[in-house]
Amino acid sequence: MVAVLVGRGTLSVPTLGGVGPAPETRQITGVIGSEKRGFFEDPEVRRKLAEHGLEVAVDTAGSRRIATDVDLSTYDFAFPSSAPAGEKIVSREANRGVFTPFHSPMAVATFTPILEVLEREGVARQEAGHWLIDMSRYAELAGSGQRWRDLGPEYPSPRTVQISSTDIRTSNSAAMYLSILAWVVRDGGVVTTDSQVAEVIEAVSPLFLGQGYTESTSAGPFADYLAQGIGARPMVLVYEAQFLGEKMARNSRIRDDMQLAYPEPTINSTHMLVALTDDGAELGRALSNDPDLQRLAAEHGFRPGDPALFAGTLGDHGIGEPPTFLATVDPPVFDRLEQLINGVGARYSSPQPPEDSEE
Structure with missing residues (x-):
């Protein structure tokens, strides 16, 4: 069973297909901007992350609060919704890498x-x-x-x-x-x-x-x-x-x-994942490099690293290609x-x- 923490509460998601996470799965925790909540709650995303051995639990907070007020010592990653907030976190926290898997x-x-x-x-x-x-x-x-x-x-x-x-x-x-x-x-x-x-x-x-x-x-x-x-x-x-x-x-x-x-x-609202632990870095690599996770991000409307993937995903839903240059x-x-x-x-x-x- 995958548990996703939303805000101050906990949402328990039924076990997918009656099968729990693999024994090697590690639970990691992060604090994210709430606009990414739907992405992390998506059963397809949870299933794909489990293939990487990751069971992700998240709290939500404002990007400003993530950068200044939230105690990040208990988290594996911070995932605010703007580059200034991400850069502020990098300036004050030791980190294991910075990833920008998508933007909007x-x-x-x-x-x-x-x-x-x-x-x-x-x-x-x-x-x-x-x-x-x-x-x-x-x-x-x-x-x-x-x-x-x-x-x-x-x-x-x-x-x-x-x-x-x-x-x-x-x-x-x-x-x-x-x-x-x-x-x-x-x-x-x-x-x-x-x-x-x-x-x-x-x-x-x-x-x-x-x-x-x-x-x-x-x-x-x-x-x-x-x-x-x-x-x-x-x-x-x-x-x-x-x-x-x-x-x-x-x-x-x-x-x-x-x-x-x-x-x-x-x-651009740049979704910058700051890895605070090695497990957080593993999540950042998975979100950035796994083509299925990139496709799922596109299905939630985020622009992944590959513009052609984004355009193709929209095309699959009958939506015209967005402007490639803004x-x-x-x-x-x-x-x-x-x-x-x-x-x-x-x-x-x-x-x-x-x-x-x-x-």
Whole structure:
């Protein structure tokens, strides 16, 4: 039987095929970003890891907390959702290797009428069958305070033009959004000084505070997008893996009018596994090198090391090849990103969301 620890609880998974793990199987433990929970819970993934002699149990925590607050001494590996968090862990913990088995660019889950409005405003465009959102022009439009009803009849909503993100104080996806906006404010430069931090905080805070209540994990607004539609969430910042994973899922809730668009520039959420023990390193090698595990990651919407494998997996589900080239930017180093997060977060008037559902 494989036990997967989720958050603060334990989920016991029935024995597969009535056969327990092989006698040589070693149980290893790690702390991960919650967006990878479904991957580690997948029976096919568990079965494949057992072939490598590994029975994996995981706790979930936010990437920021993994890097700064979580006691990693009891774990075999840490698996946050961003390169800055991974690099912070490497800087403070002895490790047995660093692995990046997959990644996922940040994207926007939206609807055809919304993109048609943004296209007319010069904010969105189609290229090679994919929608792109010019983030400089988007920031200008969102900062103007205009409402959707001011832009045309396609979506006559009194809402202001905003991408819905998550709470910057707890969520990695919001931190990635902040990193994109910081790049835009800096006219194509990474934040490196205190004065630049102050400039960015002043410029981007309205794009977070103007959203009203925000949740602590991207699963929340994405679930609203799927269930409530355009009236509730016209544009939601997501991991590409969330949208594509849902589209490949049995009984997918993605409808014909739902579209995946890419910020230009966007940023890669790099899933960096830091091995804290030899067993953790063995897991990192398995996830990175085993073609079946790479394929299973692709089936969960993550981009594996081989772009052809990703495209083929999507094709098997009737989904067109994603853009192979995206204009991407680097996030600030961890400590500068923390300054930005804390600066914007200090302007919230609402209580911080509970931490047990963090990404």
